[in-house]
Amino acid sequence: MCDSCGCNVTAGNRHLIEDNGPLATVDAGTTAVTILQDLLSENNLQARHNRQHFAKHQVLAINLMSSPGAGKTALLEATIDALKDRYAIAVIEGDLETENDARRIRAKGVPAVQITTGSACHLDAHMVHDALHQLDLAALDLLFIENVGNLVCPASFDLGHHRNVVLLSIPEGDDKPAKYPVMFRAADLMVLSKSELLPVMDDFSPTQAEHYLRQLANPAPVISLSAKTGRGMQDWLHWLTQEIEAHRARLHNGDNTRPVIAADGIRFHAAQRPSAVRLGPL
Ligand SMILES: Nc1nc2c(ncn2[C@@H]2O[C@H](COP(=O)(O)OP(=O)(O)OP(=O)(O)O)[C@@H](O)[C@H]2O)c(=O)[nH]1
Ligand SMILES: [Zn+2]
Ligand SMILES: [Zn+2]
Ligand SMILES: [Zn+2]
Secondary structure: OHHHHOOOOOOOOHHHHOOOOOOOOOOOOOOHHHHHHHHHHHHHHHHHHHHHHHHHOOOEEEEEEOOOOOOHHHHHHHHHHHHOOOOOEEEEEEEOOOOHHHHHHHOOOOOEEEEEOOOOOOOOHHHHHHHHOOOOHHHOOEEEEEOOOOOOHHHHOOOOOOEEEEEEEHHHOOOHHHHOHHHHHOOOEEEEEOHHHOOOOOOOOHHHHHHHHHHOOOOOOEEEOOOOOOOOHHHHHHHHHHHHHHHHHHHHOOOOOOOOOOHHHHHHHHOOOHHHHOOOOO
């Protein structure tokens, strides 16, 4: 996937390899793989810095991932309706092009920063850092990062967040965890969304979807819900509330939480053709 999209170089980290950036001058013979590994290590440093911002203000940051259209924004809208009187919430929205999702979130009365990634099929820690400096973190309890719709790349980058939530919508089929193991392996929670469609799409088996998740040795809880009808929303709100409280308790004890980052995702991103790195005269 990334082999063709050249997604490792983004608007957020391009400065590192251009002009006088720290990775701009490379030894003759340096391979694209080395450069990509350097970019990933810059990403991880930036992610650590982002996590320090969140720790300073006791903000829990959740990375929401799925295929395009699985219902991430609809779930966020319903979540904000349910929780905004209890917790101060903000959203960072990632999309290739439009401001549509951020507009939908702002209409619910909470701050939203839109990152338009252009050709990049994931968010990285640099882009998230630019966005979080546009938010008043001191006033927040909970930050959602709605990643770009894609079942591979978003799981490969530490954004500085604490938890990964992966949505699998009923129309996509129950075998997605088997077909896209990278993302589902990294999930701290799997949400089966659009669950009111189960009676009509009766070849989707929630048990089978969970079975495929367990085959990846992932013990994460599985929740079935419909943002449209509200069924199952209580389980999700309960999970979120517990995570916020557990996060505060950990910070109180001087601990922090790192998300699972897909190790094989790093391998995917290091396996690019040199031309896909877009380094110009290398
Ligand atoms: N039937 C049903 N449709 C839903 C539900 N949640 C979202 N949808 C619909 O699914 C479509 C996509 O929903 P979004 O919330 O925009 O999905 P998304 O994952 O944010 O999409 P991208 O940001 O484009 O990746 C819209 O037409 C929604 O109305 C649900 O619970 N049930
Ligand atoms: Zn990619
Ligand atoms: Zn969306
Ligand atoms: Zn900063």
